[in-house]
């Protein structure tokens with residue numbers, strides 16, 4: 428099943444982490460072929476490119492500084508610590524455009540710095556199970572505007588999904604017997620269109636699957652510049668820039684997640700053709716980065732070897748690179764990090780590799796190294812997923828929890844004083860939020876003071892007016908009494 432793909436080849440005890448990152452791989456072709464209610468290929472979690480080249484368009488070296496910062500074996504490597512993510516721009520960062528051979532796609536219209544949240548949106552159509560025929564009911568309940576957005580998504584009829592068959596089965600329970608054969612055929616074709624559209628545009632969304640009005644227009648690259656994932660804390664699909672993106676670059680995610688990141692070109696071509704009907708022409712597929720296949724093959728073997736090592740296993744023919752000692756394992760984990768960066772895979776697989784290196788370093792008592800890798804993991808995690816990660820924190824799986832464990836181990840080992848805290852500088856957003864809060868507080872106090880002065884003034888005015896009224900009233904009363912008196916004693920008048 429597709430869901431199993433996400434964790435294959437991941438370091439063994441890391442399989443539980445990043446649970447909410449889209450984890451379904453797209454190569455469900457063989458499974459789906461046996462299914463009448465087809466399970467879906469799912470646009471899966473992404474990785475990202477690094478030094479310079481992306482899929483065709485830019486190839487700029489804008490991200491090279493972050494690359495060396497992420498590369499522990501680089502001569503100038505320094506743990507990058509907490510970089511301040513950019514403040515989200517108020518203006519729109521991208522636009523939807525036609526691109527030759529790909530249909531529609533999203534393009535940057537301004538510079539998008541690494542770690543920027545580009546999209547955060549709720550599902551357009553969500554189904555709770557991985558069963559394609561379930562899309563029809565919710566589709567029928569969409570508003571006209573939502574239907575229009577859905578119908579604007581790409582349609583692809585995969586040979587591996589028996590959509591007509593599924594549609595006819597779907598109709599058995601619901602067929603209105605007043606329908607003639609032509610109506611039934613029309614209904615079948617409508618369902619095929621909805622299922623086909625859903626199949627090639629869906630993302631993992633919690634336990635279910637969903638399509639999105641904007642995110643579903645993201646095209647694929649094996650060296651993507653954005654990372655998509657469902658964030659249960661905010662109940663939104665988010666898309667983050669995993670490297671600096673120049674204006675006019677196309678925003679591309681990867682449809683191949685988990686082990687898919689390590690697929691060689693032939694495997695990727697097969698999977699993408701079967702499920703989405705296209706042949707990728709990204710930098711990696713055109714081998715513009717050199718040795719891409721060899722590197723991915725090696726990364727796959729190392730990741731697999733490290734996984735077996737975690738379980739205490741040994742090398743066998745199928746898994747040749749199982750390290751024989753923790754020192755060797757750490758070296759391999761570092762090699763994996765380097766290769767991921769060289770290959771332009773800078774998201775969750777890189778987080779896992781950093782975690783693996785950090786764990787191994789900690790096991791070897793190399794505390795500083797363990798901490799540096801933990802810090803780098805946190806940085807990559809934040810670039811991909813942002814900071815609203817309550818669910819990840821609650822699960823104890825995120826980078827912050829691991830950093831805390833490293834800190835505790837360092838305190839226990841006497842390397843850090845007890846009161847030492849992992850320094851967590853304020854992010855730009857936090858600084859901005861604090862500033863806004865301060866400004867709001869000041870404005871509120873000023874408004875309160877003004878209101879008080881006005882109230883006092885009003886009260887003063889009111890009192891004066893009352894006194895004046897009373898005085899006037901007294902004068903009138905006196906006048907009235909005098910008139911009465913004059914009337915009673917006219918002789919005394921004057």
Ligand SMILES: C[S@@+](CC[C@H](N)C(=O)[O-])C[C@H]1O[C@@H](n2cnc3c(N)ncnc32)[C@H](O)[C@@H]1O
Pocket residue numbers: 528529530531532579580581583627628643644645646647648703704705706707708
């Ligand atoms: C989720 S949709 C992406 C958006 C789509 N291009 C549109 O017009 O809305 C998936 C479809 O886009 C096309 N596509 C995605 N990535 C592509 C790529 N790298 N090269 C060519 N076509 C691609 C394929 O037709 C695929 O089935």
